[in-house]
Amino acid sequence: MSEPSDEQAAMQHYLVCGIGDCQKNGQFYCNACHRPLCEQCRDEHKKCPNTKNHEIVLYRYRKHQLPVEICQDHPTRNKDMFCRECSMPLCSKCSTMREHKGHEFDDLEDIYADKYALWQGEFSKIQKYFLPTTEDLKTDIEEDAKQIKKIMESIRTSMKAEAGSLKTLVDEVTSENIEHTHTMEKSLLKMLKSQETTYDDYIAYLGEMSDEFQEYLSTTNQKLLFKSKTLKIQPIPETTKPDPPVFTAGQFNKNDITKLLGRVNVPNTKPEKRKIQPMEAESTHMKYTEKQSEQSKEKSDVKQTLSMSSSVTKVREYSVPSVDSACHVSVDKSGRLWVSDETGNLVQTDLQGNQLQKIQTSNCRTTGFHTATQDGDLIYSDMEKKVINRITSDKKITEFIKTGDCVPISIHSTRINGDILVGMIKGGGAKVTRYSKTGQEIQNIQTGKQGxxxxxxxxxxxxNINGDICTSDFKKRAIVVVNKSGQHRFSYIGQGSELRPWGICTDILGHILVCDSDSKAVHLLDQDGGFLSVILSPQLGLMPCCSVCVDDENNLYVGQFNNTVTVYKYLQ
Structure with missing residues (x-):
């Protein structure tokens, strides 16, 4: 067996061509032979008289091989047929037995492949639609619960305010009534005081009369007695008793108070059903149905479908000025680069690598702290000030988002809806926060289901294209992936040797690409975390890399630990 070339060795991983010593990328699959094929071997396979009628499809549309099951009656045979009348699997020898005479048989492998595709489709629906949609509905319920709490607290505040207003009015009326009693009391006492004065005057009059009668009684002069006028005592003055006020208690009860105050009513309307987004008829994800498993046979021509190229081709290379290393790369809509290093330098270059502008940030970490937005702006984090800034096309820098007491160390503007994903650390903890493209906080992701x-x-x-949030966690030495609802999907920890992940990006096919500083290579994963291949490595002339980025033209930008950014073409 001949030794594989350096390029072949670099590509020798799971998706390897199954023909002889060929070590190229096996992106096709022969359903008859059940082995992957590279493009060249596929063409030869079609030309060979013995295999020209074999069904060859793209690897992801392959027919899954029937699991081996030994026939109990014929241990040297495998069950590979299905009896329609008996509805049971059997081996080819069983089909010749008397009990199956005249029965119709199907290829068990075809049935298994169809069923497998159907089951995988249903499983895919659970993962891609039913589970995320249900999680979204659950999130809606949680938001509704928060809103109900706010509304009920507002109602309670209004009730207290209304009761306070009623109490104020009661106090005001009571105060006026009490003041009126003081006025009435003053008037009655004045009248009684006048009557008291009348009797004082009358008592004084009686005293004078008493003195005069005593003078008459003590005299010895009879003539005086007969000459004196007849004294007549004036009658006692009449006065009236006061008519005291009577307090008439108000006539009210709890129901009267209830009527005065507002009340809480449940709207007499039919509750609105929560909107469940329908499952898309067509999407970027393959919907596996029995009908589509038949249609997949027509998709073998790679020229009609974007797929992995059999080799990685270097397109161009930049030497970025004013940076020590290309620790992170962002590409805007015009194709211009933004490159940062570990000392906080952030540089923009044109398509020829000429410097357009340079910003000195306070960041001193090797992280992905900047990202290009859908609008063509660049946003970047200032770790020292704990803010996220925006740079517009006119080079104006404005403060965009404040992250409180958390340090924003990584950031990404999503292609799906422009949301901003920010990786943050605080003390010994970390989280991912989602903001809207206007800077409103939407979601916080920190812990898994078990806490x-x-x-x-x-x-x-x-x-990723399915809404998954993918983070490269250097301390955990893993790629951590959660769905858009924040539920943990999987963690990728490398192949064999320990992974030391740096830059990460995704492409239009849902692949996840990550730099591994241990192997100094770029790993390619599918969107479910399955390892596909190493597409770049030192054997292909790649210097130790730290960042990756894919542009709208499906070009792969690789930032290296010097100031070099190399562009590759790996899809066709």
Whole structure:
């Protein structure tokens, strides 16, 4: 067996061509032979008389091989047929037995492949639609619960305010009534005081009369007695008793008070049903149905479908001025680069690598702290000030988001809806926060279902085409992936040797690409975390790399630990 070339050795991983010593990328699959094929071997396979009628499809549309099951009646045979009348699997020898005479048989492998595709489709629906949609509905319920709490607290505040207003009015009326009693009391006492004065005057009059009668009684002069006028006592003055006021208690009860105050009513309307987004008829994800498993046979021509190229081709290379290393790369809509190093330098270059502007940030970490937005702006984090800034096309820098007491170390503007994903650290903890493109906080992701911490140091962050949030966590030495609802999906920890992940990005096919500083290579994963291949390595002339980025033209930008950014073409 001949030794594989350096390029072949670099590509020798799971998706390897199954023909002889060929070590190229096996992106096709022969359903008859059940082995992957590279493009060249596929063409030869079609030309060979013995295999020209074999069904060859793209690897992801392959027919899954029937599991081996030994026939109990014929141990040297495998069950590979299905009897329609008996509805049971059997071996080819069983089909010749008398009990199956005249029966119709199907290829068990075809049935298994169809069923497998159907089951995988249903499983995919659960993972891609039913589970995320249900999680979204659950999130809606949680938001509704928060809103109900706010509304009820507002109602209670209004009730207290209304009761306070009623109490104020009661106090005001009571005060007026009490003041009126003081006025009435003053008037009655004045009248009684006048009557008291009348009797004082009358008592004085009686005293004078008493003195005069005593003078008459003590005299010895009879003539005086007969000459004196007849004294007549004036009658006692008449006065009236006061008519005291009577307090008439108000006539009211609890129901009267209830009528005075507002009340809480449940709207007499039919509750609105929560909107469940329908499952898309067509999407970027393959919907596996029995009908589509037949249609997949027509998709073998790679020229009609974007797929992995059999080799990685270097397109161009930049030497970025004013940076020591290309620790993170962002590409805006115009194709211009933004490159940062570990000392906080952030430089923009044109398509020829000429410097357009340079910003000195306070960041001193090797992280993905900047990202290009859908609008063509760049946003970047200032770790020292704990803010996120925006740079517009006119080079104006404005403060965009404040992150409180958390340090924003990684950031990504999503392609799906423009949301901003920010990886943050605080003390010994870490989280991912989602903001709207206007800067409103939407979501915080920190722990898994069992309460475990999902992140330690999320150095780089990105979003996949299915809404998954992918983070490169250097301290955990893993790629941590959660769905758009924040539920943990999987963690990728490398192949064999320990993974030391740096930059991360995704492409139009849902692949996840990550730099591994241990192997100094770029790993390619599918969107479910399955390892596909190493597409770049030192054997292909790659210097130790730390960042990756894919542009709208499906070009792969690789930032290296010097100031070099190399562009590759790996899809066709």
């Amino acid at each position: 475990q911490d999902l992140y330690s140091v999320p150095y780089y962050i990105t979003e």
